Amino acid sequence: MKRVIVHGGLGLFGRTIISELTKLGIPASAASRSRSATIQCDAESPASLRKTLQRGDLILDAAGPFHLRSMALIEAAIETGCDVIDINDNLLYAQQVVALEPRINAANICVVTSASTVSAVAAAIIRHSGIKSPTGVTAYLAPATRHTANSGAALSLLRTVGQPITIWRDGRLQSATGWTEPRSFSMPPPVGPIHARLYESADAIHLPRAWPSLRDVTMYVDTNTTGVNTVLSLAAHSPTIRRTLEKSIRLAARPARWLGAKSGGVGYEIQDGSGQMRSVAVIGGEQSFLVAIAPALLATQKIYEGMFEFCGIVPISHIVEPPSLIAFLASSSIDIVESHHNPNVHT
Numbered sequence: 375m376k377r378v379i380v381h382g383g384l385g386l387f388g389r390t391i392i393s394e395l396t397k398l399g400i401p402a403s404a405a406s407r408s409r410s411a412t413i414q415c416d417a418e419s420p421a422s423l424r425k426t427l428q429r430g431d432l433i434l435d436a437a438g439p440f441h442l443r444s445m446a447l448i449e450a451a452i453e454t455g456c457d458v459i460d461i462n463d464n465l466l467y468a469q470q471v472v473a474l475e476p477r478i479n480a481a482n483i484c485v486v487t488s489a490s491t492v493s494a495v496a497a498a499i500i501r502h503s504g505i506k507s508p509t510g511v512t513a514y515l516a517p518a519t520r521h522t523a524n525s526g527a528a529l530s531l532l533r534t535v536g537q538p539i540t541i542w543r544d545g546r547l548q549s550a551t552g553w554t555e556p557r558s559f560s561m562p563p564p565v566g567p568i569h570a571r572l573y574e575s576a577d578a579i580h581l582p583r584a585w586p587s588l589r590d591v592t593m594y595v596d597t598n599t600t601g602v603n604t605v606l607s608l609a610a611h612s613p614t615i616r617r618t619l620e621k622s623i624r625l626a627a628r629p630a631r632w633l634g635a636k637s638g639g640v641g642y643e644i645q646d647g648s649g650q651m652r653s654v655a656v657i658g659g660e661q662s663f664l665v666a667i668a669p670a671l672l673a674t675q676k677i678y679e680g681m682f683e684f685c686g687i688v689p690i691s692h693i694v695e696p697p698s699l700i701a702f703l704a705s706s707s708i709d710i711v712e713s714h715h716n717p718n719v720h721t
Contacts, residue, residue, distance in 0.1 A: 376430055376457075376678055378402040381417045381447065382437030384410065387461060387667055391434055394664075394671050400678050402434070418443065423450035432677055434670060435460035439526040440467040441533060445474065448485065452477050457484040457677060459670050463492035464530070465540055468576035472583075472687065479686040486673045486688045491515065491640055492593070493580040494669035494693040495656065500585065502696040502710075503644045503652045507587040510645035513577060514559040516568045516598040518662045519634025531573075531595065532619055536610035539574035542582055542591035553610040557594045562657050562711045564637040569603065570594035571610075584691040587647070598635040638662040658708035668702050669694040 378395065382388040383404025395402045405413040405426070415426040417437045423446060427433070433456050435447055440462040448471060451458045462468060471487045478485050488494060496513055534552030541550050555572035573595040582588045597603055609616040639657035656665055672694045676682040684692065700710055 376432045377428065378432045378434065378674065378678065379405050379413060379415075379427075380434045380436060381405045381415070382435070383412070384408055385436060385438075386663070387438075388434075388436040390664070391436060391667050391671065394667070395674060398671070398675055400675065406437075417447050420446050420450060423447060424454070427451070427454045427456050429455035431456040432674065433458045434674060435462070436667075436670075438462075439530045440464040441530050443467055445470050448474060448478075451483060451485070452481045455481065455483060457486075459486040459489050459673050459677075461490040461667060461670050462488050463490055463576055465574050465576050465578055468493075468579050472579060475687050482685055484677065484682065484685050484688060486670070486677075486693055488576045488580055488690060489670040489673055489693050490666045492575045493577045493690050495640065495665060495699065496577055496581060496642065497584060497690045498669070498694050498696045498699045499642050499654050499656070499710075500581070500644055501691060502700070503642075503654060503712075505644050505646045505652065507647060508585055508644050509587055509647050510590040510643070511577070511581055511588060511592075512557070512590075512643040513575070513593040514557070514561075514568060514570050514596070514641040514643075515573075515593065516561060516565055516570070516596040516635070516638050516640070518636060518638030518658070518660075519597060519599045529620070531597070532606075532609070532616070534574050535606050536613075536616060539572070540578060541572070541574065541593075542578040542588065545589045547578060551610075553606055555594075559594070559641050559643075561639050561641055562655055562709075564659060565598075565635070565639045565657055568596040568598070568641075570596040571603070571607070580690040584689055598638060600634075636660060640665065653713040655711045656703065656708060657711060658703070658706065661706045662708060664706050665703065665708060668699055672698055672702060 384406045392402045403412040405415045407416045416422040441464045539552040553571040575593040637659045641655040
C-alpha cells in the first residue's frame with residue numbers, strides 16, 4: 375500500500391485532508407517542520423525531503439503559501455519516484471511545474487497540480503456546463519474567511535494589490551494591475567451579491583492548456599470580510615498603506631476571522647463563441663472551504679486504489695470528473711446553482 379503523506383498536515387487544509395481521507399478509509403500521515411508532526415520534514419529542504427521520501431509515496435502538498443514555495447518537493451519527487459498532488463493556486467508556481475513536464479514524464483510519476491478551487495474545480499465546472507469550446511471564463515471567489523483567514527493567505531492576496539499581475543486576455547498572457555478592475559456577481563444565498571477585484575491565479579495557464587479556444591481567463595476576489603475590500607482598494611493606490619498592511623498582516627489575521635463571513639462560494643461565467651453565457655455558482659455554509667480540497671481528495675482516492683489512468687502532469691480537465699465532484703460537494707451541503715441566461719454583471 376502507498377504511504378500517503380500530507381505536507382502542511384498541521385494547517386487547516388492539511389488537517390482537514392487527513393480527516394476526510396480517514397473517512398474514506400485511507401490512512402495519511404501529517405508532515406511538517408514542527409516536531410509535533412507524525413513525519414518531521416521541511417518541504418523546502420532537498421536534504422530533508424531525500425531523507426523522508428520513499429519510492430511509491432503519494433504526497434499531498436498543502437504547505438502554502440505557494441507564492442513562497444520553490445520546486446524542491448517536485449524535484450525530490452522526480453528523483454525518488456513519488457506521485458504528487460498539490461492544492462496550489464499561484465500562477466508562478468504553476469508555470470514552474472509545467473516547465474518541469476519533460477522530467478516529470480521521464481520519471482514516470484503522476485503530478486496532479488492545482489487540485490483545488492483553482493484550477494481543478496474551474497475545469498470541472500466548465501465541463502459540467504456542456505460548453506465544448508469556451509471563449510471566456512471568469513471566476514469570482516468569496517471565501518468563507520471566518521474559517522480560512524490566515525497570515526499566509528493574506529500576504530498572498532496583498533502581494534497582488536496595486537501590483538503588476540499576469541492574466542490571460544485576448545488569447546495570450548498579459549500584464550494588468552491587481553485589485554484595480556471591479557466586477558460584481560450575484561451569488562445565491564447565503565452569500566448574496568459580491569463586489570470583487572481583479573486577481574492573479576493559476577487558471578491563466580491551466581485553463582488555456584485544456585481549452586485552446588479560450589481568449590480570456592480572469593479571476594476576481596471579494597475578501598468577504600467587513601471593511602477589508604475598502605482598505606485594499608485604498609492600498610492599491612497608496613504604497614504607504616500597502617506597506618503598513620504588510621507590516622501588520624499577522625496581527626490582522628485574527629480580527630479578519632472574527633469579521634469574516636461564515637459562508638462562501640465561487641462563481642463562474644462561461645462564454646461560448648456566440649457570446650452567450652452560462653453562470654454557475656458553488657455555494658456552501660460552514661463547510662464551503664471543503665471545495666478547495668475536494669479535487670485533491672478525490673484524486674488521492676483514485677490513485678490510492680489504483681484507478682487513476684494518468685502519468686505525467688495530469689490535464690486540469692481530468693483531475694476530477696464533474697459528477698464525482700458534485701456528489702462529494704452535495705454530501706457536504708455545498709450546492710451547484712446554474713443559470714443559462716446572461717448574468718447580471720456590471721463594472
